[in-house]
Amino acid sequence: MVVNASQDDPEKARRFREAALPYLDDAYTLARYLLRDAADAEDAVQECYLRAYKHFDSYRGPAMKPWLFAILRNVCRAEYARRKTAPTVVEELPEGGDQTPMWNEAPETPEKQLLRRFDGDTVRKLVAALAEPFRETFVLREIQNLSYREIADVAAVPVGTVMSRLARARAMLRSAWLAEQEQVK
Amino acid sequence: MTCEEAEVLIHALIDGELDAGHAREVEAHVEGCAHCAALMKEYQEIRQAIAESDVRYKAPLELRRKIEKALPQPQPQAAPTRRSVLRGFAMGSAVSAMAATGLVAIVLRNDDEQRIENEVVSAHLRSLQAGHLIDVVSTDQHTVKPWFNGKLDVSPPVIDLTAQGFTLIGGRLDYVNAREIGAVVYKRRQHVINLFVAQTANTERKTAKISTLQGFNIRRWSDRGLNYWAVSDLGADELTEFGDKFESAMRANKEG
Incomplete structure (x- = not known):
């Protein structure tokens, strides 16, 4: 990976470093959750930063993090396509067509007991087990603290879709959390 | 508001994404509905638990190094900095490193x-x-x-x-x-x-x-x-x- 000479502008590189490198851990975290593989995540982040640098001239802000994430997400999708066994994508409900069980069926009555706290590894595992596109939405919201608007921009979907995906993601995570709690009891 | 609607909207309420009018509507529903109230409490607890646990990853140093290396380097300094020395080494040898930093080394x-x-x-x-x-x-x-x-x-x-x-x-x-x-x-x-x-x-x-x-x-x-x-x-x-x-x-x- 070598940036070609026409882009060899030290001042641009300096501005890019200052703007983008502080988000390296964030980008790597997102890639880890999207790809669920450490080596693939490294490759994707590296590719993301190179693409971002190439397009840095056209970057108009406002926020660097969602801009980087949108690029990273595209890189990761290309990686899905490359993989022979693509991850199972759960089909989404058509807008307003409330027929599938997952979150239309009212979730089971909440437990009276307190929710159990798990260690980081267990929580990572539970989040990583969420199906796409819910995992992506969930990670952008809960781990990356993006607003609904920013998530919509990153994932190139309407804000309404972000809301329904997030609701379903949290319902799925809650079920998995309770199941894990049951198991370790 | 039905429970079905509330079950989607409580998330936006938790995330502070609702405008004042809708927020009041959802809050009113939650106040009157034990099911949705308990559910919302659980979601908040999970959210809190995630916020407090170590769910992030740290980018490997190696990755940071690779990205740094791929970007055009800052202008060479008058005095050799550690980076410019390393960069010189990356070009191939101790000799070119010293040449790159303006020093002359023979052997x-x-x-x-x-x-x-x-x-x-x-x-x-x-x-x-x-x-x-x-x-x-x-x-x-x-x-x-x-x-x-x-x-x-x-x-x-x-x-x-x-x-x-x-x-x-x-x-x-x-x-x-x-x-x-x-x-x-x-x-x-x-x-x-x-x-x-x-x-x-x-x-x-x-x-x-x-x-x-x-x-x-x-x-x-x-x-x-x-x-x-x-x-x-x-x-x-x-x-x-x-x-x-x-x-x-x-x-x-x-x-x-």
């Missing part, structure tokens, strides 16, 4: 050689400390060699010498003479051999020299633009045997 002097041998022995000692010997564990040269790709500008030759009595056990990145250097690790019985490999501008072949430092034997030689230092607590005779086997395997590779 490594003898005391430099001595200093580097010291560093190589220190690196060998560090490698013997717990958990530091190998970054890539493999007895297969076809695993170890590609592992170095992209980590160093020069890919050290990795040769399987198991048949000759020296078992390949893996590879490691180390740091010698202010630059990253490849170390290929072999074992004979319980003795570790670190074979350090670095690029040199000088392509002249230098025959092997054995020296001893702090109780370790060092066999140093140069061939086809690479400097080699084999370091071990093996006796000088066995280390010489190792070097000879390595060099003849290299020659066989070249001819084959």
